[in-house]
Amino acid sequence: MKHNLILKVVSKFLIPLIFLFALYVQFHGDFGPGGGFQAGVIFSAGIILYALVFGVDSAKKVIPLHILRVLASLGVLIYAGTGVASLLLGGNYLEYGVLASTQLAGQHIGIIVIELGVGITVMAVMLIMFFAFAERGRPIEDVEDKEGSQ
Amino acid sequence: MIDSIVNITLLSLLAILAFAIIRMRSLFAVIMLFAGFSFISAGLFVAMDAADVAFTEAAVGAGISTILMLATLALTYAPEVHKKEKLPGHKPWLPLAVVLITGGMLIYGTSDIPAFGDPNAPAQQHVAPYYLEKSLSETGVPNVVTAVLASYRGFDTLGEVTVIFTAGIAVLLLIGGRRKKTKNETTEGVNET
Amino acid sequence: MDLIIGHYNYWLVIIIMMAGFYTVISRGNLVKKIAGLNIFQVSVFMLYISIGNVKDGAVPIIEKGVTLYSNPLPHVLILTAIVVGVATTALGLALVVRIKEAYGTIEEDEIHNQDHSL
Numbered sequence: 215m216k217h218n219l220i221l222k223v224v225s226k227f228l229i230p231l232i233f234l235f236a237l238y239v240q241f242h243g244d245f246g247p248g249g250g251f252q253a254g255v256i257f258s259a260g261i262i263l264y265a266l267v268f269g270v271d272s273a274k275k276v277i278p279l280h281i282l283r284v285l286a287s288l289g290v291l292i293y294a295g296t297g298v299a300s301l302l303l304g305g306n307y308l309e310y311g312v313l314a315s316t317q318l319a320g321q322h323i324g325i326i327v328i329e330l331g332v333g334i335t336v337m338a339v340m341l342i343m344f345f346a347f348a349e350r351g352r353p354i355e356d357v358e359d360k361e362g363s364q
Numbered sequence: 365m366i367d368s369i370v371n372i373t374l375l376s377l378l379a380i381l382a383f384a385i386i387r388m389r390s391l392f393a394v395i396m397l398f399a400g401f402s403f404i405s406a407g408l409f410v411a412m413d414a415a416d417v418a419f420t421e422a423a424v425g426a427g428i429s430t431i432l433m434l435a436t437l438a439l440t441y442a443p444e445v446h447k448k449e450k451l452p453g454h455k456p457w458l459p460l461a462v463v464l465i466t467g468g469m470l471i472y473g474t475s476d477i478p479a480f481g482d483p484n485a486p487a488q489q490h491v492a493p494y495y496l497e498k499s500l501s502e503t504g505v506p507n508v509v510t511a512v513l514a515s516y517r518g519f520d521t522l523g524e525v526t527v528i529f530t531a532g533i534a535v536l537l538l539i540g541g542r543r544k545k546t547k548n549e550t551t552e553g554v555n556e557t
Numbered sequence: 558m559d560l561i562i563g564h565y566n567y568w569l570v571i572i573i574m575m576a577g578f579y580t581v582i583s584r585g586n587l588v589k590k591i592a593g594l595n596i597f598q599v600s601v602f603m604l605y606i607s608i609g610n611v612k613d614g615a616v617p618i619i620e621k622g623v624t625l626y627s628n629p630l631p632h633v634l635i636l637t638a639i640v641v642g643v644a645t646t647a648l649g650l651a652l653v654v655r656i657k658e659a660y661g662t663i664e665e666d667e668i669h670n671q672d673h674s675l
Contacts, residue, residue: 239419244505246618247415249513251640255423262431283536290529293522308518318504325505325514328521335525336640339532340428343647347435350539350654367612368562375569375603382576382596391588398592405599412610413617413627417602420639429595429643436588436650440657459583467575471568479563481612483625488611492628500619508617508629509636517633524637531644538651 218267225267232260240333241326250329254336262344270348279345282338289335293328300324367411374408395433402426416509566607574600585665587653591646598642605631 240253265273297308305312310324381401388394402425409418478485499511513521577600580593609631617629653663660668 243510244507246507247419247509247616249416249507249510249636251636252416252419252423255420255428255640259423259427262428286529286532290525293525297518297522308522310515317502321503321515322505324518325503325510328514328518329510332521332525335529339528339644342532343432343535343644344428344435346535346539346651347432347439347647347654349541351435351439368565371566372569375566375573379569379573379576382573385589385592385596386576386580386584391586394589394592398595401596402599405603408603409606412606413614414606414609414632414635415616415618417606417632417635417639420636421599421602424639424643425595425599429646432643432647432650433588433592436653439654440588440663456583459579462582463575463579466578467571470571470574474564474567474571475560477564477567477608479559480566480607481610481614482563483611483614485608487608487631488628490630492609492630495629496617496619496626506619508619508626509632512629512633513636521637524641527641528644531641531648534648535651538648539654 221267225263229260229264232263233257236260240329243329244322244325250332251336253329254333254338255340257333257337258340258344261341265344265348270345274345277341279342282342282345285334286338286342289331289333289338292331292334296324296327296331370411371408374404374411377404378408391437392434395430395437398433399426399430402429416507567604570600570603570607573603587656587663587665588650590665591649591653594649595642595646602635602639605635 236253236257239248239256240250243249243253261273261277264276296310296313300309300312301307303312308324308328311317311320313323314320378401381397381404385394385397385401388397402421406418406422406426409415409421478487482488495508495512495516499508499516500506503511503515505511505515574597577593577596577598581590581597584590584593609628611625611627614625614627615623617626617632619626656668657663660671662668662671
């Protein structure tokens with residue numbers, strides 16, 4: 215992967231656009247096609263592209279595995295927590311109407327928050343899977359050699 | 365009319381790709397054809413007015429699935445077989461018979477299904493009109509798919525997210541972390557050197 | 558003729574479905590089996606979306622002046638099913654990796670022979 219100059223330059227240019235598009239899909243999902251599932255996958259695709267071009271190790275510096283584990287559970291927690299919040303405010307589980315003063319505003323807040331939860335979980339899980347497959351191929355001696363030479 | 369032509373073309377391409385995947389022995393080619401299959405099916409979903417589904421299929425089916433399959437191929441690589449599958453030892457008559465009988469019965473079953481695109485079909489009369497009429501005034505979200513996904517069927521989606529989360533944990537448990545060399549392999553390595 | 562116009566979609570989808578099914582039951586290579594399973598899965602998605610399709614209907618995003626939309630309900634079900642599908646596919650591939658590590662092969666008959674040669 216030393217001489218792929220074009221690949222590196224083009225992906226450096228593309229990756230921010232991919233993240234921007236993922237955010238657009240995430241928060242514009244109410245009005246156009248899109249939503250948390252698609253946004254999470256597109257965001258993780260951006261990081262996977264980075265990992266493919268610049269190596270898994272540098273991608274792991276961008277977003278380490280322990281943070282991904284926290285993020286994966288955080289997304290589910292946000293989703294389920296929205297349900298609990300609406301319970302505490304006197305509604306049914308996942309009844310968003312009670313989250314704000316009017317029914318419509320409450321629905322809007324609820325939908326945006328749970329889509330965010332979905333997006334975070336999907337993004338984290340896809341990256342966990344990719345890193346698990348990518349890391350599996352390296353035998354354990356590889357790492358020890360590297361540490362020994364340093 | 366133009367809809368039908370587009371649908372038939374895309375579906376025929378998909379069928380050709382599916383048969384090519386059966387015939388193909390090189391696993392790398394199978395995975396690449398599968399990525400193409402996903403892309404064309406995303407096109408078909410657009411032709412059938414399912415923009416959100418097409419979006420997801422293009423990102424997930426053609427992107428993530430392909431990457432994961434290629435990673436598996438790299439992990440299970442065995443040089444002596446050149447990444448090709450073995451020919452099955454037995455004759456394929458039994459699976460062929462099973463497939464033909466199942467397919468015949470399914471096609472016979474479609475004769476009762478309402479015609480494709482029929483606006484008066486029972487599937488179009490149940491809760492869909494309610495969602496299409498009321499979702500904008502009840503949730504304020506113009507995209508009905510998002511409204512149903514996040515609000516009317518929020519419980520369902522919570523379950524799906526939990527399934528994805530659980531699958532992620534399971535993958536981490538199965539192949540998370542580096543592989544430790546088993547006793548067998550280390551002794552083999554010693555013998556070779 | 559009406560029967561053909563009204564049902565060609567379902568027939569082609571079933572043919573694709575059976576091609577995936579045949580790959581699953583007749584091939585011994587586990588990676589190829591999973592590819593077949595995915596083809597089967599995508600064809601089920603296509604069946605659902607064709608049931609939800611309305612002739613001359615629009616994408617179900619509410620807009621002024623549009624009265625006829627496709628059915629949004631199958632779209633919701635399949636949208637989540639696709640993402641869950643890739644999660645379960647990854648699980649299946651992880652199992653394939655573990656099988657390869659345990660048996661040294663991903664061919665079904667060789668695994669079978671190893672199990673029975675003990």
